[in-house]
Amino acid sequence: MSEFFPLPTEPEDIIPSLVKRFSSGEVSAQMAMYAPEAVFIANDGRTVTDHAEISAIIGHDIKLGLPLVTNVRHLFVAGDTAQIILDWSIDGKGPDGEEVHLGGSACDIARRGPDGFWRYIIDNNQGTAVRQPA
Numbered sequence: 135m136s137e138f139f140p141l142p143t144e145p146e147d148i149i150p151s152l153v154k155r156f157s158s159g160e161v162s163a164q165m166a167m168y169a170p171e172a173v174f175i176a177n178d179g180r181t182v183t184d185h186a187e188i189s190a191i192i193g194h195d196i197k198l199g200l201p202l203v204t205n206v207r208h209l210f211v212a213g214d215t216a217q218i219i220l221d222w223s224i225d226g227k228g229p230d231g232e233e234v235h236l237g238g239s240a241c242d243i244a245r246r247g248p249d250g251f252w253r254y255i256i257d258n259n260q261g262t263a264v265r266q267p268a
Contacts, residue, residue, distance in 0.1 A: 139163045141251035145216040148244050148252050149206050156202040161193040168254045169245060175258040188257075198234055200226040207239075214246040222259065238263060 139158070142151045148167075155163040165185065168174075174182040174191060182188055195202075201224070208219040223237035243256040 139166065141166065141253065143250055143252070145209055145211050145218075145244065145246075145252055148216065148218060149204050149220060153202050153204055156196055159196055159199065161189055161196055164192055164196060165189050168257070169247065172254050173256055175256070175260070177260060195224060195236065198224060198226075198228045200224050200228065200234060216244045216246075216252065218242045218244065219261070 139151070139155055142148045152164070152167055155167060158164075165188070168185065168188065170185075172183075172185075172188070174188040176182050176191065182191065203223045203225075205221045206218060207221065208217070210217045219239070219241055221237070221239050223235075225235050225237070226233075228234045238260040239262075240257075240259045241261040242254060242258060244252045245255050246252050
């Protein structure tokens with residue numbers, strides 16, 4: 135954890151921290167938001183647990199160099215667990231000059247660890263959307 139990217143200590147700071155890390159262009163800064171046992175739900179519906187694979191998937195979007203725009207619709211907290219429902223988008227011209235339009239409505243779960251910091255345990259960026267094989 136760097137001083138520039140402190141981990142969130144309050145559940146309402148999870149998404150602002152995520153956006154700041156994404157905007158940095160540093161995949162490692164983004165990955166610090168994931169608990170060791172975190173899972174990422176891929177667009178094809180696979181549950182990805184390998185952090186190298188999660189990093190590659192997230193890195194693809196970060197390397198587009200476009201802003202991540204979010205709108206948190208709901209934040210529900212029960213003790214040390216938070217459910218976050220948000221709409222997100224990444225739009226603009228990618229490094230290759232092609233138009234990029236990514237987005238969805240995410241349903242994510244974060245947990246406060248023994249160290250007091252909130253980290254993702256489930257990153258489901260497409261929420262309840264029907265998944266199609268990649």
